[in-house]
Amino acid sequence: xxxxxxxxxxxxxxxxxxxxxxxxxxxxxxxxxxxxxxxxxxxxxxxxxxxxxxxxxxxxxxxxxxxxxxxxxxxxxxxxxxxxxxxxxxxxxxxxxxxxxxxxxxxxxxxxxxxxxxxxxxxxxxxxxxxxxxxxxxxxxxxxxxxxxxxxxxxxxxxxxxxxxxxxxxxxxxxxxxxxxxxxxxxxxxxxxxxxxxxxxxxxxxxxxxxxxxxxxxxxxxxxxxxxxxxxxxxxxxxxxxxxxxxxxxxxxxxxxxxxxxxxxxxxxxxxxxxxxxxxxxxxxxxxxxxxxxxxxxxxxxxxxxxxxxxxxxxxxxxxxxxxxxxxxxxxxxxxxxxxxxxxxxxxxxxxxxxxxxxxxxxxxxxxxxxxxxxxxxxxxxxxxxxxxxxxxxxxxxxxxxxxxxxxxxxxxxxxxxxxxxxxxxxxxxxxxxxxxxxxxxxxxxxxxxxxxxxxxxxxxxxxxxxxxxxxxxxxxxxxxxxxxxxxxxxxx
Amino acid sequence: xxxxxxxxxxxxxxxxxxxxxxxxxxxxxxxxxxxxxxxxxxxxxxxxxxxxxxxxxxxxxxxxxxxxxxxxxxxxxxxxxxxxxxxxxxxxxxxxxxxxxxxxxxxxxxxxxxxxxxxxxxxxxxxxxxxxxxxxxxxxxxxxxxxxxxxxxxxxxxxxxxxxxxxxxxxxxxxxxxxxxxxxxxxxxxxxxxxxxxxxxxxxxxxxxxxxxxxxxxxxxxxxxxxxxxxxxxxxxxxxxxxxxxxxxxxxxxxxxxxxxxxxxxxxxxxxxxxxxxxxxxxxxxxxxxxxxxxxxxxxxxxxxxxxxxxxxxxxxxxxxxxxxxxxxxxxxxxxxxxxxxxxxxxxxxxxxxxxxxxxxxxxxxxxxxxxxxxxxxxxxxxxxxxxxxxxxxxxxxxxxxxxxxxxxxxxxxxxxxxxxxxxxxxxxxxxxxxxxxxxxxxxxxxxxxxxxxxxxxxxxxxxxxxxxxxxxxxxxxxxxxxxxxxxxxxxxxxxxxxx
Numbered sequence: 003x004x005x006x007x008x009x010x011x012x013x014x015x016x017x018x019x020x021x022x023x024x025x026x027x028x029x030x031x032x033x034x035x036x037x038x039x040x041x042x043x044x045x046x047x048x049x050x051x052x053x054x055x056x057x058x059x060x061x062x063x064x065x066x067x068x069x070x071x072x073x074x075x076x077x078x079x080x081x082x083x084x085x086x087x088x089x090x091x092x093x094x095x096x097x098x099x100x101x102x103x104x105x106x107x108x109x110x111x112x113x114x115x116x117x118x119x120x121x122x123x124x125x126x127x128x129x130x131x132x133x134x135x136x137x138x139x140x141x142x143x144x145x146x147x148x149x150x151x152x153x154x155x156x157x158x159x160x161x162x163x164x165x166x167x168x169x170x171x172x173x174x175x176x177x178x179x180x181x182x183x184x185x186x187x188x189x190x191x192x193x194x195x196x197x198x199x200x201x202x203x204x205x206x207x208x209x210x211x212x213x214x215x216x217x218x219x220x221x222x223x224x225x226x227x228x229x230x231x232x233x234x235x236x237x238x239x240x241x242x243x244x245x246x247x248x249x250x251x252x253x254x255x256x257x258x259x260x261x262x263x264x265x266x267x268x269x270x271x272x273x274x275x276x277x278x279x280x281x282x283x284x285x286x287x288x289x290x291x292x293x294x295x296x297x298x299x300x301x302x303x304x305x306x307x308x309x310x311x312x313x314x315x316x317x318x319x320x321x322x323x324x325x326x327x328x329x330x331x332x333x334x335x336x337x338x339x340x341x342x343x344x345x346x347x348x349x350x351x352x353x354x355x356x357x358x359x360x361x362x363x364x365x366x367x368x369x370x371x372x373x374x375x376x377x378x379x380x381x382x383x384x385x386x387x388x389x390x391x392x393x394x395x396x397x398x399x400x401x402x403x404x405x406x407x408x409x410x411x412x413x414x415x416x417x418x419x420x421x422x423x424x425x426x427x428x429x430x431x432x433x434x435x436x437x438x439x440x441x442x443x444x445x446x447x448x449x450x451x452x453x454x455x456x457x458x459x460x461x462x463x464x465x466x467x468x469x470x471x472x473x474x475x476x477x478x479x480x481x482x483x484x485x486x487x488x489x490x491x492x493x494x495x
Numbered sequence: 496x497x498x499x500x501x502x503x504x505x506x507x508x509x510x511x512x513x514x515x516x517x518x519x520x521x522x523x524x525x526x527x528x529x530x531x532x533x534x535x536x537x538x539x540x541x542x543x544x545x546x547x548x549x550x551x552x553x554x555x556x557x558x559x560x561x562x563x564x565x566x567x568x569x570x571x572x573x574x575x576x577x578x579x580x581x582x583x584x585x586x587x588x589x590x591x592x593x594x595x596x597x598x599x600x601x602x603x604x605x606x607x608x609x610x611x612x613x614x615x616x617x618x619x620x621x622x623x624x625x626x627x628x629x630x631x632x633x634x635x636x637x638x639x640x641x642x643x644x645x646x647x648x649x650x651x652x653x654x655x656x657x658x659x660x661x662x663x664x665x666x667x668x669x670x671x672x673x674x675x676x677x678x679x680x681x682x683x684x685x686x687x688x689x690x691x692x693x694x695x696x697x698x699x700x701x702x703x704x705x706x707x708x709x710x711x712x713x714x715x716x717x718x719x720x721x722x723x724x725x726x727x728x729x730x731x732x733x734x735x736x737x738x739x740x741x742x743x744x745x746x747x748x749x750x751x752x753x754x755x756x757x758x759x760x761x762x763x764x765x766x767x768x769x770x771x772x773x774x775x776x777x778x779x780x781x782x783x784x785x786x787x788x789x790x791x792x793x794x795x796x797x798x799x800x801x802x803x804x805x806x807x808x809x810x811x812x813x814x815x816x817x818x819x820x821x822x823x824x825x826x827x828x829x830x831x832x833x834x835x836x837x838x839x840x841x842x843x844x845x846x847x848x849x850x851x852x853x854x855x856x857x858x859x860x861x862x863x864x865x866x867x868x869x870x871x872x873x874x875x876x877x878x879x880x881x882x883x884x885x886x887x888x889x890x891x892x893x894x895x896x897x898x899x900x901x902x903x904x905x906x907x908x909x910x911x912x913x914x915x916x917x918x919x920x921x922x923x924x925x926x927x928x929x930x931x932x933x934x935x936x937x938x939x940x941x942x943x944x945x946x947x948x949x950x951x952x953x954x955x956x957x958x959x960x961x962x963x964x965x966x967x968x969x970x971x972x973x974x975x976x977x978x979x980x981x982x983x984x985x986x987x988x989x990x991x992x993x994x995x
Contacts, residue, residue, distance in 0.1 A: 416673035
């Protein structure tokens with residue numbers, strides 16, 4: 003029997019390969035370069051090139067590695083989401099790490115590796131490759147979460163994330179194994195063929211459930227969300243910015259492909275749509291209610307990210323093309339507004355301090371008008387207020403739900419949005435309606451500046467990140483047409 | 496249609512935003528320049544809006560000054576704006592009151608003037624957008640967007656309980672309109688994927704669905720109007736807001752709710768109207784009497800005016816749901832009247848507050864001697880609000896009552912009782928404020944200065960112009976109102992016939 007030489011179409015996976023190549027370059031240069039910020043900019047160049055290549059490739063589907071991965075419009079769009087997140091996060095990190103004395107070359111390499119894992123997850127058409135991407139992404143994130151080794155909270159975050167993440171991986175693997183046992187293949191399209199042929203097997207259903215559990219952990223959906231607030235709060239803010247959007251986006255990218263390509267045309271499609279709807283309701287309601295009493299902005303954003311996973315699940319539950327489009331738009335919007343919010347939070351953190359209570363925002367509009375405007379834009383966009391990009395994200399997923407006959411889900415969604423207004427508005431209230439002097443500084447050793455609020459460290463790179471994210475949040479909110487058209491041209495291959 | 500292809504409405508929408516951006520770029524210390532630019536922008540917008548009145552063709556049915564462009568082509572959502580007789584005067588009211596509001600805050604606002612002025616200008620665009628939008632999603636965007644600057648204005652430059660008032664205002668109105676978004680999506684999908692209002696008006700929506708959609712829209716508008724018992728955000732917001740904020744709130748923002756009924760809820764869902772109209776009318780009546788009685792009991796002049804707004808807005812809703820052309824035309828004109836009179840009252844209260852930093856009636860008395868110009872303005876404005884014949888309030892209220900009387904005598908009788916109450920509480924306020932023995936604390940009270948007079952004067956001119964020449968206004972309002980009411984009643988007649 004002749005050995006079949008697999009066709010290896012490396013071009014199809016060019017964007018993640020470029021990112022991996024950049025990461026290796028960063029590691030290499032790390033030996034020689036003393037100013038580690040250069041490595042950050044090097045990473046940024048790689049990200050920009052990868053994004054350019056993604057755009058140049060266009061939405062024409064091309065499979066590779068014997069149909070284990072695909073470069074279709076869907077994957078390319080996700081590449082843009084991840085690269086935008088990575089790019090903004092690198093900008094944040096360049097200044098943030100410097101200020102906190104954490105500047106190391108590995109940081110940028112790990113971040114790039116993680117981004118490549120995310121891109122692989124979006125491109126994967128085989129459960130094994132999904133798992134590969136998942137682990138590449140996660141392992142790098144575990145390390146990044148604990149990157150601030152001087153802080154106990156950071157170590158705790160890494161430990162929690164690692165242990166629970168390992169559980170989730172095990173769930174996923176178990177699910178993949180059961181699915182393989184039932185269908186005889188790990189290829190999503192083959193699974194889809196087998197299931198649409200009228201076959202069914204309880205083992206496949208259990209497998210599907212376990213796969214769902216694994217993804218639910220990665221996207222921070224109820225009941226697998228417990229790690230989220232601790233990890234978000236404990237990890238360095240620049241890492242939180244990256245993983246809040248990246249890990250969630252990657253989880254959804256793979257989840258949707260598994261559900262649509264693998265289990266879309268099956269006896270189980272009604273089951274998983276209903277499961278997603280129930281998860282959506284629980285997730286957004288829990289996230290919003292838990293976020294209400296939070297005093298720490300990072301922790302509040304952690305709970306809010308759970309709520310956003312719920313809104314995105316609404317689009318998944320719609321189980322339709324327009325649902326997928328809604329999710330794509332939502333995640334791009336989320337990338338700008340959420341990374342932007344964390345960028346402001348990073349800018350406000352003082353040297354050596356790692357807590358960000360709402361009080362730190364008091365009177366910000368008088369101290370740093372630009373940062374206050376930016377944070378207001380991000381908060382309102384996360385609430386879903388028009389004319390900001392977050393509104394359109396919500397509108398598109400809710401529209402898909404109504405179209406799919408789940409108007410009740412859209413109603414739960416808008417009520418949740420109204421609830422979320424309360425805690426997002428809380429930050430705006432601090433920035434605009436409270437005077438800076440109303441609170442004394444928390445640090446004992448700072449008597450000398452008791453009257454003077456702490457200086458804000460708005461350096462060039464972090465300022466660029468804030469400004470870029472704000473501009474995109476506003477401009478795409480006023481003029482969502484191009485992106486709305488773009489997502490319609492980006493179907494699953 | 497109009498002869499001009501000039502994008503008047505788009506320019507009008509863009510102008511305040513451009514002004515806001517300009518203000519944001521100015522140096523912080525140059526507060527006089529900041530105020531000047533903001534005021535100039537408002538005046539320019541006011542001038543730009545005048546051709547709307549002069550070039551408006553009363554005989555033409557449908558919308559005028561229309562502009563349509565793709566906005567989100569993939570979803571068939573368009574940027575579609577235009578005005579008709581119902582929205583025309585609300586647009587003009589907005590541009591006038593915005594200029595008045597900016598001028599009135601000249602000395603009252605001393606902190607973060609730049610942010611304040613930028614927010615006022617953004618507010619103007621949002622309000623104008625609500626009145627000219629002819630696409631449901633476009634409307635929703637402006638509707639929600641108008642919340643943000645107002646909440647910030649209240650919360651940053653308001654009184655002692657400003658944060659509570661701002662949050663309450665924001666959450667009430669946002670929660671109220673949440674369901675409207677879902678209803679808009681349903682309507683959009685049902686109409687075959689269009690959110691264009693003129694197109695949707697001709698689409699057939701089953702009666703059972705109309706009931707649900709009407710309920711969702713009506714809730715959003717009822718919070719904004721506000722109808723009893725959803726009014727509780729209003730006194731807080733009005734009392735705590737800075738003077739200019741109160742002017743805009745009472746003058747324009749409340750009208751957005753009543754306008755919403757006329758523009759969207761009634762014509763889109765005529766089959767649901769008979770089901771809801773009696774209930775909404777009763778709530779409006781409760782509001783009229785309740786608002787007036789509570790106003791009677793107020794010691795704070797500003798909250799007195801705030802509660803009087805609840806009563807006056809009740810009149811407007813009552814006229815709207817009487818659904819006779821006369822009553823609805825009266826309601827449209829009364830929206831303008833209320834904006835002018837109540838705006839004027841808040842302005843005058845602001846004048847006093849700037850001098851004495853109190854708004855309690857017991858702190859005043861006899862100040863006519865010290866401030867006769869103020870006194871004259873206050874009496875005129877109060878009488879306009881009460882509805883003295885020859886002034887604007889009379890025309891509006893009388894037309895509403897006449898139109899309502901034809902449909903329901905009891906409603907009209909209760910509403911008339913409300914007018915008596917209105918005369919009571921306002922005249923009591925006039926007496927306690929202006930007459931009686933002079934409170935010694937007020938001996939140093941100065942009269943209104945030239946700027947303050949200039950702010951009030953245009954309002955007073957309109958009190959009399961509308962009062963004496965109402966046809967200048969009705970001739971432009973009536974055709975649109977007649978089209979709308981006949982649409983609603985005809986569709987209902989057809990529906991009733993097919994049911995038999």
